[in-house]
Amino acid sequence: MMHHPVPRAVVLLSGGLDSTTVLAHALAEGFSCNCLSFRYGQRQEIELRRAADLCRKMGAENHLVLNLDLAAIGGSALTTDMPVPKDRGREEMEAGIPVTYVPGRNIIFLAHALAWAEVLGAADIFLGINAVDYSGYPDCRPEFLQAFARMANLGTRAGSEGTPFTLHAPLMHMNKRQIIELGTRLGVNYADTHSCYDPVGELACGRCDACRLRLKGFAEAGLPDPAPYVAEVKR
Amino acid sequence: MMHHPVPRAVVLLSGGLDSTTVLAHALAEGFSCNCLSFRYGQRQEIELRRAADLCRKMGAENHLVLNLDLAAIGGSALTTDMPVPKDRGREEMEAGIPVTYVPGRNIIFLAHALAWAEVLGAADIFLGINAVDYSGYPDCRPEFLQAFARMANLGTRAGSEGTPFTLHAPLMHMNKRQIIELGTRLGVNYADTHSCYDPVGELACGRCDACRLRLKGFAEAGLPDPAPYVAEVKR
DSSP states (O other), X not given: OOOOSSOEEEEEOOSSHHHHHHHHHHHHTTOEEEEEEEEOSOSOOHHHHHHHHHXXXXXXXXXXXXXXXXHHHOOOTTTSSSOOOBSOOHHHHHTSOOTTOOTTHHHHHHHHHHHHHHHHTOOEEEOOOXXXXXXXXXGGSHHHHHHHHHHHHHHSHHHHHSSOOEEEOTTTTOOXXXXXXXXXXXXXXXXXXXXXXXXXXXXXXXXXXXXXXXXXHHHHHTOOOOSOBOTTOOO | OOOOSSOEEEEEOOSSHXXXXXXHHHHHTTOEEEEEEEEOXXXXXXXXXXXXXXXXXXXXXXXXXXXXXXXXXXXXXXXSSSOOOBSOOHHHHHSSOOTTOXXXXXXXXXXXXXXXXXXXXXXXXXXXXXXXTTTTOGGGSHHHHHHHHHHHHHHSHHHHHSSOOEEEOTTTTOOHHHHHHHHHHTTOOGGGXXXXXXXXXXXXXXXXXXXXXXXXHHHHHTOOOOSOBOTTXXX
C-alpha cells in the first residue's frame, strides 16, 4: 500500500445536505478527500452536477462518478416510475420502510467505496448515513455499519493484511437541525446542495420526505434554506 | 414479500466451471434460479455469452447481466492492461494475493445479488467461491462469507423483517477435482463453460492460473476437458 503525507479518505457524496456536511467534516479533520458519486438510474441528475461543483469549490482531491445498474434491479420509487410520496408528516414517514428505499443501495455504494479505498491506499471511508431521520431504513443503522466494517476487513487485501478500514458516519446520531448547525460552522454553502427526490427542473419540490425533513431542519436551526424551491413552497 | 410455490434463488454465474457447477447444484436442490452476471470491464465477454447459453440450456428462471464500472476503479490485471501471469506453478499461485485479484469484486457482486434477491423475494443466494484453489483471495474465505451474511441481514428490509438471507457456497471446501466430479454427476456439460483469464478469440490460453487449475482438475478426475483450447496446449 502507498503511504501519503496527507491521509486519504473516500467520501460518499450525493450532493445533498448530509453528505456535503460530511465532506466538510472530513476536510476539517485533515483528510485528502476522494469523493464518490453514483449515476444509478435516479430520476434526476441535478445532484451529480451539484456534487461535482461542491468537490471543486470545497477542494476535494478527486471526484469519481460510477455508473450503476440499480434501475435494472428495480424495487424502488427512486429508480422506477412509482410515485414519490408527498406531504407526509413525521408519523407517516416513520411508519415503515418507505417506497423510496432502494434495496441494497447503501451496501452497493459502500462496496464500491471500499474497492476504491483499497486501490487508493485509503483506510478511512466517510458517509452521511443517519439513524435519526432515516430510522425506517435498515441500512442506516449503527449495527449495520459495524457489520459492514467487519465484513470489509475480512474480505479485502488492505483490510486483512494492512491497515483496517474505518467507516466514519459522523452524522449518525444527529438530527437535521444539528447537521445544519455543524455544516454552517464548517462553512458549507447549502445553496450548492440538492436534497429533493422529485425536483421540477432545477427546483426542489418542497413536498417529498427529503424536502420536508430539510425545511424542518432549517426552520428549527432558525436559518433560511438557501436552496432554490418551486415558488409556492412556504419556508 | 411474495411467496412462490418453488423457492427462488439468486445464483452468481460467471459462465466458468465453478459457478456453472453451483447452478446445477441449486437446480438439483429444487430452486428456481435467477442468474446474475456482470459486465465489469473484463478483457473478454466470452464468459457472458457462455453464461447466457448455460441459463437457457440448464433451465434458469432469469438471467440478468448488470454493467459495473470496476475498470474506473482500477487496481487489477483483469480490468486494466497489466499482464496476466502465465505458466505459474502451484507454489507461485499460493505465494500471495495475485494481480488478478479485483479489489472488492466479490463484495460488489454479492451486494448486487442481495439487492436483486430482496426485489425477487428470494432468501437464498448461491455462489461458487472456494477457499481451496483461491486461498490467496481474502473474499473467498468462509469467515468473509459469514460476515457478509450478518451484514446483509442487518442492512436490508427482507433480511431484518422477513426471512433471513442464506448464502450458499457449496464448493467452499472442494478442490477442482471434486468440483468437476460433482458437476459431472449433475450433468454439467463443461464444454459450455469458460474459465480463461486471457483467451485467444474463443479459445482458452491454457497458461493463466485459471486454465492451469482447471486442466489439473480434469487430469486428476481422469476426465478430458471438453472446452476449446489453443492448439499447442497439452492436456
